[in-house]
Amino acid sequence: MQSQVLAWFRGYVEVEIRGRNIETLLNEAAETGCPVWGVRRVGEGTVRLYTDLRSFFSWRPLLRRTECKIHVTSRRGLPFWLARMESRLFFMAGMVLFVFGVYLLSQLVWQVEVSGNERIADEEVAAAAEELGIYRFQWKFRLDEPQRLANELMRRMPGTAWIGVEIRGTKVHIRVVEQTVPEPRPLMSPRHLVASADAVVTEILVEQGQVLVRRNMRVKKGDILVSGQIGDEASGRTVVAKGSVKGLVWYAYTIRSPLAHQHKVYTGAEKTRRYLVLGNRALMVWGYGELPFQTYETSILRKQMKWRKAELPFGWIREQLKEVDVTERTVSESEAKNIGLAQARADVLAKAGALAAVRDEKILHEKIEGGKVYMKVLFEVEQEITRELPIVQGE
Amino acid sequence: MTRQWTKTIRRKAGEWLDLPRDLVLDLPRIIMIGNRQLTIENHRGVDHFGSGLLRLKLDEGKLELSGEDLVIRSILKNEVLIEGVIREIRYLPQ
Numbered sequence: 310m311q312s313q314v315l316a317w318f319r320g321y322v323e324v325e326i327r328g329r330n331i332e333t334l335l336n337e338a339a340e341t342g343c344p345v346w347g348v349r350r351v352g353e354g355t356v357r358l359y360t361d362l363r364s365f366f367s368w369r370p371l372l373r374r375t376e377c378k379i380h381v382t383s384r385r386g387l388p389f390w391l392a393r394m395e396s397r398l399f400f401m402a403g404m405v406l407f408v409f410g411v412y413l414l415s416q417l418v419w420q421v422e423v424s425g426n427e428r429i430a431d432e433e434v435a436a437a438a439e440e441l442g443i444y445r446f447q448w449k450f451r452l453d454e455p456q457r458l459a460n461e462l463m464r465r466m467p468g469t470a471w472i473g474v475e476i477r478g479t480k481v482h483i484r485v486v487e488q489t490v491p492e493p494r495p496l497m498s499p500r501h502l503v504a505s506a507d508a509v510v511t512e513i514l515v516e517q518g519q520v521l522v523r524r525n526m527r528v529k530k531g532d533i534l535v536s537g538q539i540g541d542e543a544s545g546r547t548v549v550a551k552g553s554v555k556g557l558v559w560y561a562y563t564i565r566s567p568l569a570h571q572h573k574v575y576t577g578a579e580k581t582r583r584y585l586v587l588g589n590r591a592l593m594v595w596g597y598g599e600l601p602f603q604t605y606e607t608s609i610l611r612k613q614m615k616w617r618k619a620e621l622p623f624g625w626i627r628e629q630l631k632e633v634d635v636t637e638r639t640v641s642e643s644e645a646k647n648i649g650l651a652q653a654r655a656d657v658l659a660k661a662g663a664l665a666a667v668r669d670e671k672i673l674h675e676k677i678e679g680g681k682v683y684m685k686v687l688f689e690v691e692q693e694i695t696r697e698l699p700i701v702q703g704e
Numbered sequence: 705m706t707r708q709w710t711k712t713i714r715r716k717a718g719e720w721l722d723l724p725r726d727l728v729l730d731l732p733r734i735i736m737i738g739n740r741q742l743t744i745e746n747h748r749g750v751d752h753f754g755s756g757l758l759r760l761k762l763d764e765g766k767l768e769l770s771g772e773d774l775v776i777r778s779i780l781k782n783e784v785l786i787e788g789v790i791r792e793i794r795y796l797p798q
Contacts, residue, residue: 339749346778348753348775
């Protein structure tokens with residue numbers, strides 16, 4: 310028995326054989342080497358079997374000898390299928406055309422995708438690509454090699470560090486890596502740098518401009534430290550004065566520091582009250598009863614019902630009452646002084662800027678009155694003393 | 705007469721050399737897979753074929769199969785493959 314697949318390719322027929330000497334016919338067919346398979350009896354004197362298309366014609370003498378009649382009941386396999394297709398020429402043509410059409414369409418560029426660009430617009434990349442022939446409905450085989458396309462694109466597009474062109478199926482993917490360009494300097498109008506406070510100059514660092522002060526020089530608030538006017542009157546020009554000038558500035562402080570400090574301590578006892586809010590009114594629903602403590606702090610948590618963004622006139626409030634114990638601690642005179650000074654120092658530094666440092670401090674006057682220490686202190690702070698003053702043209 | 709003579713010689717030689725009988729004596733070799741499939745080698749043609757009864761000619765006598773829905777899956781010069789539900793296999797003398 311041969312393979313079923315092979316039989317299909319060569320074509321085979323199902324035949325019905327009628328006659329009395331069917332066994333003899335089978336024997337002779339086997340003898341001559343005709344492939345015969347699937348022989349089954351379907352009735353008295355009738356047998357159905359399959360045979361090869363090629364050997365079908367060699368049956369004829371056998372049939373005549375054994376007085377059997379043959380009748381083909383079905384034709385199977387590729388040769389018959391092809392014959393049938395021949396009669397459906399247009400159908401076949403359509404099928405071939407369809408396959409060809411799909412192939413052709415797959416040879417087109419359907420999409421050009423640009424990615425990785427942030428500053429350069431997609432359209433700009435696409436326009437440059439179009440000049441090289443990368444556009445929608447372009448034939449893929451008309452495109453150059455991706456590597457060469459990428460190089461050419463890179464040459465045409467300034468501001469890119471790298472461009473990659475990848476053709477994947479019907480999609481052309483252009484990946485762009487932009488050059489990182491340093492940010493342009495902000496434009497500034499010509500200006501002077503002037504003193505922001507009365508000070509003694511300690512340090513001068515100038516990038517641009519005419520320095521008008523020296524170290525250890527005393528300046529007044531508003532004095533020009535670095536001038537934006539360079540050169541003489543006739544051939545001068547105005548520039549943006551840039552730099553940093555540091556100076557010693559004095560701050561006088563009056564400090565008041567109490568000798569007794571109050572401390573609040575939570576004892577841990579607490580009571581919760583809950584209210585239902587209707588419009589402006591609150592109705593207590595939980596937490597009735599006397600408070601078991603006198604001194605307490607309240608914290609309120611309010612929740613209002615909302616529908617989208619509009620507030621509804623319903624809500625609830627949770628009120629927490631925590632008992633506090635107030636203890637008083639008396640501090641010594643020197644301790645009170647230190648606390649006061651520390652506070653004042655922090656305050657000064659906050660005013661004078663980040664780079665400031667306290668160089669010296671002098672207590673000018675101190676007294677104790679009514680349980681408090683009063684002090685007058687002079688801080689000497691080294692800080693940046695420049696302030697920008699624009700030069701008004703035409704003055 | 706001569707056929708009988710050669711057969712006797714063959715049988716003797718086969719016994720002597722311990723050769724498989726089917727090769728020496730043209731005896732049928734029957735391979736049966738369950739009761740579904742049956743392969744018979746060294747047959748001498750189909751004697752009778754019906755869906756319930758199948759008779760094969762052998763060198764000596766006949767082989768009769770009875771069963772249901774018997775189908776000859778393939779038939780070659782000296783090999784036949786039969787499928788169906790086989791109930792019985794019998795040797796018939798002549």
